[in-house]
Amino acid sequence: MISSSASERPAVQSSRNPDAAAASRGFRALLSDQWLRWVVVIGILVLWQIGTVVFEIPKFLIPSPIVIGQALWTYRAMLLTNTIPTVEEAAAGFILGNLIAVVLATWFVHVRTARQALYPLAIVIQSIPMVALAPVFVVAMGTGFSSKVAMTTLISFFPTLVNATRGLDAVERPLIELFQSVNASRRDIYVKLRFPNALPYIFLGLRVTATSSVIGAIIAEWVGAQEGLGFMVINSTYEFNAPMLWATLVVSSALVLCVFALVAVVERFVVPWQASAEMATGGKR
Amino acid sequence: MRQLSADVQASKAGPGQFDMSGDGVRCERVGLTYPTRPPLRALDDVNFHIEPGQFVSLIGPSGCGKSTLLRIVAGILPATQGAVTIDGATPFEAREQRRFGFVFQDAVLLPWRSVRQNVELLGEIVNLPKAERTRRAGELLELVGLAGFGQLRPSELSGGMRQRVAIARALALDPRILLMDEPFAALDEFQRETLNVELLRIWTERRSIVMFVTHNIEEAIFLSDRVLVMTPPPGRIASVVDVDLPRPRDLQLRSEPEFLRLRRTLRDLLIR
Ligand SMILES: Nc1ncnc2c1ncn2[C@@H]1O[C@H](COP(=O)(O)OP(=O)(O)O)[C@@H](O)[C@H]1O
Numbered sequence: 001m002i003s004s005s006a007s008e009r010p011a012v013q014s015s016r017n018p019d020a021a022a023a024s025r026g027f028r029a030l031l032s033d034q035w036l037r038w039v040v041v042i043g044i045l046v047l048w049q050i051g052t053v054v055f056e057i058p059k060f061l062i063p064s065p066i067v068i069g070q071a072l073w074t075y076r077a078m079l080l081t082n083t084i085p086t087v088e089e090a091a092a093g094f095i096l097g098n099l100i101a102v103v104l105a106t107w108f109v110h111v112r113t114a115r116q117a118l119y120p121l122a123i124v125i126q127s128i129p130m131v132a133l134a135p136v137f138v139v140a141m142g143t144g145f146s147s148k149v150a151m152t153t154l155i156s157f158f159p160t161l162v163n164a165t166r167g168l169d170a171v172e173r174p175l176i177e178l179f180q181s182v183n184a185s186r187r188d189i190y191v192k193l194r195f196p197n198a199l200p201y202i203f204l205g206l207r208v209t210a211t212s213s214v215i216g217a218i219i220a221e222w223v224g225a226q227e228g229l230g231f232m233v234i235n236s237t238y239e240f241n242a243p244m245l246w247a248t249l250v251v252s253s254a255l256v257l258c259v260f261a262l263v264a265v266v267e268r269f270v271v272p273w274q275a276s277a278e279m280a281t282g283g284k285r
Numbered sequence: 286m287r288q289l290s291a292d293v294q295a296s297k298a299g300p301g302q303f304d305m306s307g308d309g310v311r312c313e314r315v316g317l318t319y320p321t322r323p324p325l326r327a328l329d330d331v332n333f334h335i336e337p338g339q340f341v342s343l344i345g346p347s348g349c350g351k352s353t354l355l356r357i358v359a360g361i362l363p364a365t366q367g368a369v370t371i372d373g374a375t376p377f378e379a380r381e382q383r384r385f386g387f388v389f390q391d392a393v394l395l396p397w398r399s400v401r402q403n404v405e406l407l408g409e410i411v412n413l414p415k416a417e418r419t420r421r422a423g424e425l426l427e428l429v430g431l432a433g434f435g436q437l438r439p440s441e442l443s444g445g446m447r448q449r450v451a452i453a454r455a456l457a458l459d460p461r462i463l464l465m466d467e468p469f470a471a472l473d474e475f476q477r478e479t480l481n482v483e484l485l486r487i488w489t490e491r492r493s494i495v496m497f498v499t500h501n502i503e504e505a506i507f508l509s510d511r512v513l514v515m516t517p518p519p520g521r522i523a524s525v526v527d528v529d530l531p532r533p534r535d536l537q538l539r540s541e542p543e544f545l546r547l548r549r550t551l552r553d554l555l556i557r
């Protein structure tokens with residue numbers, strides 16, 4: 001993931017780069033990169049297919065890619081209807097958790113005692129294994145939407161809290177003094193300095209929590225849910241339907257990839273200066 | 286706030302004309318102790334007076350309290366002894382009236398803003414009307430030789446150009462006092478010389494008090510009316526050297542006998 005984002009960034013930059021030669025070189029590199037990735041993926045699928053045939057592995061143990069493909073088609077309607085609740089739970093928790101995280105981080109940089117009192121607590125909460133929390137939420141809030149959202153909110157909260165706090169803090173002292181020298185208010189310092197400065201850090205949190213909120217939603221659905229991709233995972237396991245299980249896994253990981261890509265695209269629009277800074281330092285941060 | 290931003294507009298002295306009235310910067314028996322453990326005495330009994338429109342350099346080894354002194358003058362850090370007055374007002378009042386411009390060793394431009402938007406930043410903070418901000422930014426970019434670079438991002442500029450943007454930004458509210466903390470220390474020798482000449486030209490057009498911190502003796506002489514030599518620790522002003530070299534000045538000046546004599550004097554003072 002990290003290498004893919006680094007190699008995709010220069011392509012954005014190249015559109016603004018007057019040096020056409022450099023731009024096309026960057027584009028070619030990107031293309032060959034993509035090719036290599038597809039070759040690896042297809043290679044693995046082919047070997048997998050050959051392996052299942054040669055070693056006669058029964059499809060209720062490990063189905064071949066072709067069988068999984070057929071299952072994807074057979075269960076397409078069911079997969080789609082079960083993707084929607086998972087996406088909703090993940091999205092609701094993602095938005096809620098990140099919103100709370102940024103608000104809390106804002107509070108932390110302005111009120112030192114708030115940080116001292118609550119930051120350790122947040123770390124304690126974070127240290128609880130999330131998988132173990134799923135039953136706790138179900139017991140407390142029932143098997144409906146809200147227990148799932150509680151889970152995804154909690155998962156989305158911590159990485160962004162840490163990163164946002166760091167980003168809001170990481171302002172160079174001379175800049176603060178510059179603002180102070182014209183008697184800027186704390187609000188000005190926050191709006192015009194701290195918050196934009198924190199955006200790349202916040203997006204670091206968003207990248208992580210976008211994927212983990214989907215995973216969190218699926219895990220939450222393992223416990224007493226009536227719909228969702230996690231429900232399908234459990235259901236197909238009970239029915240010994242390995243092709244359906246694998247098809248569900250394929251859809252789940254496709255969903256995670258989509259969500260990650262979505263955040264990356266939004267980041268490029270919201271934080272374009274970061275892309276150019278990475279360019280200047282050769283992709284390192 | 287609104288009231289004050291109106292003041293800024295009203296007190297604006299246009300290019301060329303400079304308001305020479307007022308008392309300037311006066312520092313009387315100023316001392317500062319940082320409340321660290323153990324307490325750190327950064328400044329002790331600092332006295333000087335800078336008249337309106339004067340260019341004064343502060344020179345001295347690292348840690349002798351030069352940056353601290355600028356922070357006190359700017360009203361960002363209260364002195365623990367003595368008093369600073371800016372045209373008779375306290376530094377804090379002067380800060381409320383937006384009388385200071387600040388330039389640091391690093392340009393510290395905001396990377397998410399274009400060059401022009403960086404120059405407009407302080408105008409936004411004091412609520413200048415958009416049209417006025419635009420006008421000033423245009424003028425200032427031209428003044429620092431960056432007309433036509435306004436749309437670029439800071440990351441697309443060289444170190445010297447970024448420092449020019451920082452100067453333009455500092456001038457945006459027509460400060461009475463320009464505080465420069467080793468502004469050219471991170472630049473190479475050639476960029477530094479160019480910017481020294483440029484700074485004098487800019488200062489001739491936008492006359493203000495300049496307090497210029499540097500480690501470089503030649504730079505201090507070349508630019509200043511007066512050089513304050515500081516010693517550590519605790520920081521105090523060990524001597525004051527008047528620079529009676531004619532203006533306008535160019536780089537040739539540096540081989541004149543009087544320049545060389547001043548250089549020797551300052552070197553002796555700093556080594557002692
Ligand atoms: N915020 C601070 N808290 C404690 N000590 C400080 C602080 N800022 C500077 N100092 C100390 O005060 C002394 C003077 O620092 P400074 O004004 O930065 O010197 P200069 O700019 O001449 O190098 C140094 O010994 C420095 O370590």
Ligand SMILES: [Mg+2]
Nearest residue numbers: 351352353466
């Ligand atoms: Mg300093």
